[in-house]
Amino acid sequence: MTTTPQYVTEGNADALAERARRHLWMHFTRHSVYEGGGHVPIITRGEGPYIFDDQGRRYFDGLAGLFVVQVGHGRAELAEAMARQAQELEFFPLWSYAHPKAIELAERLASYAPGDLNRVFFTTGGGEAVESAWKLAKQYFKLTGKPTKHKVISRSVAYHGTPQGALSITGIPPAKIPFEPLVPGGVKVPNTNFYRAPEEYRYDEKAFGLWAADRIAEAIEFEGADSVAAVFLEPVQNSGGCFPPPPGYLERVREICDAYDVLFVADETITAFGRIGDMFAINRFGVTPDIITCAKGMTSGYAPLGAMIASERLFEPFKHGTNAFLHGYTWGGHPVAAAVAMANLDIFEREGINDHVKENEGAFRRTLEKLLDLPIVGDVRGAGFFYGIELVKDTETRETFNEEESERLLRGFLSKALFDNGLYCRADDRGDPVIQLAPPLIIDQSHFNEVEQILRQVLTEASNIL
Ligand SMILES: Cc1ncc(COP(=O)(O)O)c(C=O)c1O
Numbered sequence: 355m356t357t358t359p360q361y362v363t364e365g366n367a368d369a370l371a372e373r374a375r376r377h378l379w380m381h382f383t384r385h386s387v388y389e390g391g392g393h394v395p396i397i398t399r400g401e402g403p404y405i406f407d408d409q410g411r412r413y414f415d416g417l418a419g420l421f422v423v424q425v426g427h428g429r430a431e432l433a434e435a436m437a438r439q440a441q442e443l444e445f446f447p448l449w450s451y452a453h454p455k456a457i458e459l460a461e462r463l464a465s466y467a468p469g470d471l472n473r474v475f476f477t478t479g480g481g482e483a484v485e486s487a488w489k490l491a492k493q494y495f496k497l498t499g500k501p502t503k504h505k506v507i508s509r510s511v512a513y514h515g516t517p518q519g520a521l522s523i524t525g526i527p528p529a530k531i532p533f534e535p536l537v538p539g540g541v542k543v544p545n546t547n548f549y550r551a552p553e554e555y556r557y558d559e560k561a562f563g564l565w566a567a568d569r570i571a572e573a574i575e576f577e578g579a580d581s582v583a584a585v586f587l588e589p590v591q592n593s594g595g596c597f598p599p600p601p602g603y604l605e606r607v608r609e610i611c612d613a614y615d616v617l618f619v620a621d622e623t624i625t626a627f628g629r630i631g632d633m634f635a636i637n638r639f640g641v642t643p644d645i646i647t648c649a650k651g652m653t654s655g656y657a658p659l660g661a662m663i664a665s666e667r668l669f670e671p672f673k674h675g676t677n678a679f680l681h682g683y684t685w686g687g688h689p690v691a692a693a694v695a696m697a698n699l700d701i702f703e704r705e706g707i708n709d710h711v712k713e714n715e716g717a718f719r720r721t722l723e724k725l726l727d728l729p730i731v732g733d734v735r736g737a738g739f740f741y742g743i744e745l746v747k748d749t750e751t752r753e754t755f756n757e758e759e760s761e762r763l764l765r766g767f768l769s770k771a772l773f774d775n776g777l778y779c780r781a782d783d784r785g786d787p788v789i790q791l792a793p794p795l796i797i798d799q800s801h802f803n804e805v806e807q808i809l810r811q812v813l814t815e816a817s818n819i820l
Pocket of ligand 1 (some may be wrong): 478484516621623650
């Protein structure tokens with residue numbers, strides 16, 4: 355039923371915002387802002403690394419939508435690939451049947467994945483892929499004589515999605531508390547935020563990495579190895595503001611998982627498909643997990659698609675007798691999404707997107723590091739085209755903002771000021787306050803400069819209002 359009043363007419367930009375206010379329930383959104391009369395930002399189209407709103411204003415897309423639009427907006431050839439597929443076979447499920455594009459894409463993903471990660475289970479997004487990986491870990495151990503292995507270890511402040519299993523794995527208490535009790539068995543260990551490393555490791559990244567990895571072994575010992583099924587982590591953690599793995603960290607995690615027969619799941623929902631300059635970031639770090647979960651950049655956002663890619667070892671018990679992975683999604687591996695993923699990956703190869711990221715990541719970092727001269731910028735960190743800029747009250751002591759200051763700074767000022775100045779990105783305080791940047795992977799030095807200049811102007815104003 356619509357409650358839209360008569361005065362709201364089609365084609366009137368303000369009227370569209372009004373209709374959004376009345377009917378559109380936005381995700382992770384404080385609707386009080388709009389109930390109070392705030393204008394709902396409406397994005398109407400995109401072109402390359404830019405997006406445009408309903409008022410005709412242009413913004414640099416500093417977050418690739420939501421860590422998604424790797425090859426940029428408005429690629430006609432991707433729209434055409436989708437149209438072709440829809441004409442040929444618009445839908446068929448993967449429930450006991452296959453279709454050509456899912457087969458081709460599964461084979462292609464397996465060819466990019468490390469080791470013998472050859473078995474591709476499609477979902478529609480990252481949270482479903484994480485959920486699928488946890489369920490696979492549980493059923494695998496039940497089928498192989500270790501039925502009590504069910505718990506998952508993951509890292510503090512990490513985000514792994516919103517289904518109730520994935521939310522148990524997520525390490526952000528405020529995102530979980532409203533929905534408790536969640537799936538039991540989620541255990542948390544420290545992340546690899548070197549900027550906030552314990553004092554004794556602050557000057558030795560390798561030692562810090564080994565310390566952090568060993569907290570996983572400690573948690574497994576504490577919980578009992580016979581109860582732990584998997585460790586989930588992102589090769590570069592997003593939430594909290596980009597924590598790359600310290601040297602030796604991922605290798606040590608692999609050793610620990612092997613020692614305790616615990617599965618290593620690399621959640622590459624964000625880091626795959628070029629974000630760190632490789633199809634899978636884990637390849638760049640030279641470690642082979644047991645499962646990769648991925649989504650977002652696989653289609654550059656032209657259609658929703660995710661995947662769980664598992665090793666031959668994990669598939670093995672499902673080859674026999676009446677065994678089946680009792681899990682699935684109607685839309686998982688949708689033909690139109692699989693077709694556009696193939697076309698997207700063709701662009702990656704034709705345009706050398708991964709090499710472009712590797713060749714330009716240093717320049718992007720150096721441009722962002724110029725911001726370290728501002729009194730509010732404590733740290734610039736990340737890898738590939740994926741950066742977090744941590745904001746602090748005092749760069750000497752690294753003192754962070756209290757809740758009220760963070761609220762005033764991020765929600766009260768920064769998010770809006772950045773957008774008003776033409777930069778769409780995210781000011782996030784799920785850990786310490788950070789600005790997250792993950793632009794489309796097609797950008798160059800002129801865009802790095804554009805981002806730096808907008809950030810410089812807005813962060814300078816922010817330090818003045820504090
Ligand atoms: C690391 C990670 N895992 C899982 C998810 C959930 O993905 P989705 O929103 O597609 O369910 C996200 C989303 O940002 C993510 O960053």
